[in-house]
Amino acid sequence: MARHPEYQYLDLLEHLLEKGDRRIDRTGVGTLSAFGAMMRFDLSDGTFPAFTTKRVYWKTAIKEMLWFLTGQTNIQSLLKENVRIWTDWPLDKYRKATGEDISQEAFEERILGDDAFAEQWGDLGPVYGKQWRRWLDAEGREHDQIATVIEALKHNPASRRMLFHAWNVGELDQMALPPCHMTYQFHTAQAGDGRLKLSMLLFQRSLDIGLGAPFNCAASAALLTMMAQQVDMVPGDLIWVAGDYHLYLNHLDMAETLISRDPRPFPKLHLRRKPDSIDGYRIDDFEVTGYQPHDAIAAPVAV
Structure with a gap:
């Protein structure tokens, strides 16, 4: 019997616990760090790599991906979708700038209720x-990298230049957080039924393995599925590559718990409709079936 693909993730956790380089990081929390890793997931049968050794809130991950695709950068639209994963950074900036010890809930309420404050x-x-x-x-020209990739997939699917990335050197200092998942590259191959199979490689320069990896795998699987549908291809392999992957020292107990659990079957992902463009997807278009994970594990985010 084939080994469950989630063991690729658990093996990385185990490697960090046993051999990770202990260091103080940017956040001051401290990590166990290693360099260079790869995981591969076959999505061709509708498999959705939502990890099962703890519950992954896949709807939140996909809502974030849909938000990226809009090109927006303000958390107000995320909060309207009840997604709070980006609040920590502007909240931290607001507290330091004003000295006001405002709660996250109160800050989010002000963002939602006051457009000028949100801006x-x-x-x-x-x-x-x-x-x-x-x-x-x-x-001064704007470039839509997603649209460019889709055009290439439609008209030149053998190209080796089908990628987009976010590491804009001239604007890094203006970002709340420089991009972690920074490069996405696409590749097509014959699927065997006359159609093309679309695979995607995601490179992350920096990865919080405890909180980030489960989220990023689910979100990027959704992106690959959307892109394949838009160009009438079959989803192929999702290949995840990391540079510096690390386990925060306040996530060690979580890692031990995850390693002790046996993975359960991955769920399936089905798109309920095909929108006219990549901009047309909504969270209700994503149907995930057969997801029966172990219990969720709460863990803090390092800002």
């Missing part, structure tokens, strides 16, 4: 979506 304090700078959809070049 001043809710923007994350030119993060992912801005670079994906509105990359600004030296001549």
Whole structure:
């Protein structure tokens, strides 16, 4: 019997616990760090790599991906979808700037209820979506990298230049957080039924393995599925590559618990409809069946 693909993830956790380099990081929390890793997931039968050794809130992950695709950079639209994963950074900035010890809940309420406040304090700078959809070049022209990839997939699917990335050197200092999942590259091959199979490689320069990896795998699987549907291809392999992957020292107990659990079968992902463009997807378009994970594990985010 084939080994469950989630063991690729558990093996990385185990490697960090046993051999990770202990260091103090940017956040001050401290990590166990290693360099260079790869995981591969076959999505051709509808498999959705939502990890099962703890519950992954896949709807939140996909809502974030849909937000990236809009090109927006303000957390107000995320909060309207009840997604709170980006609040920590603008909240931290607001507290330091004003000295006000405001709660996260109160800050989010102000972002939602006051457009002027949201414009001043809710923007994350030119993060992912801005670079994906509105990359600004030296001549002042905007480039929609996603649209460019889709055009290449339709008209030149053997190209080796089908990629988009977010590491815009000239704008890094304006971002709340420089891009972690920074490069996405696409590749097509014959699927055997006359159609092409679309695979995607995601490179992450930096990865919080405890909180980030389960989220990023689910979100990027959704992106690959959307892209394949838009160009009438079959989803192929999702290949995840990491540079510096690390386990925060306040996540050690979580890692031990995850390793002690046996993975359960991955769920299936089905798109209920085909929108006219990549911009047309909504969270209700994603149907996930057969997801029966172990219990969720709460863990803090390092800001």
